[in-house]
Amino acid sequence: MKKLSGIVALLLAFAITGLAETQMAIVTSAGPFQLRGAHVTPGPGVPSWPVLPGDTITAGAAAVTLTFPDGSTIVLSPHTSAVVTLTGSTPVVALMSGAAHYTLTAPTAVTLQCKRGMPADGQQPNELRCDGSRLPAAWWIAATGATAGVVAGVVLTRGNGPQVSPTR
Numbered sequence: 001m002k003k004l005s006g007i008v009a010l011l012l013a014f015a016i017t018g019l020a021e022t023q024m025a026i027v028t029s030a031g032p033f034q035l036r037g038a039h040v041t042p043g044p045g046v047p048s049w050p051v052l053p054g055d056t057i058t059a060g061a062a063a064v065t066l067t068f069p070d071g072s073t074i075v076l077s078p079h080t081s082a083v084v085t086l087t088g089s090t091p092v093v094a095l096m097s098g099a100a101h102y103t104l105t106a107p108t109a110v111t112l113q114c115k116r117g118m119p120a121d122g123q124q125p126n127e128l129r130c131d132g133s134r135l136p137a138a139w140w141i142a143a144t145g146a147t148a149g150v151v152a153g154v155v156l157t158r159g160n161g162p163q164v165s166p167t168r
Helices: 002-019 139-144
Strands: 025-029 033-035 038-040 049-051 055-059 064-067 073-076 081-087 090-097 099-103 111-114 127-129 156-158
Touching: 025 033, 055 064, 090 099
Parallel strands: 090 111, 111 156
Antiparallel strands: 025 049, 025 064, 033 038, 033 055, 055 081, 064 073, 073 099, 081 090, 099 127
């Protein structure tokens, strides 16, 4: 009887482990934002929150930074909304609205998309704007204290559409 209950417990542990979500990135911000529909107010002691496949992130009045395990970062501008998913093993960040600045460790480290429509004209290097909004130059540096890197050949796509070159 003990042996049977031990086997059942072991099988249950494997099943639960197999169903566990995989953390894709961490999210940080200097101000309140939404993660999975819940309001998050950053404070001392909790510097970052996990991002799981399917999560929706909406920046508040401050920028939100997504940091991936390989060191790639995507900074969502204030009031930007994005959905983070996986295609195979590649993270996909689909902007619902707003803009993002990115620094990727490899051209295919993360796929960036405009969920609706095409990227806006006049994109700056390492920037994706999906709703035509105009942002101040270098807003991400002031928002995060980070410096911008240049990565050529980043794959930008629109939702379910063809790839779009980041330079026009």
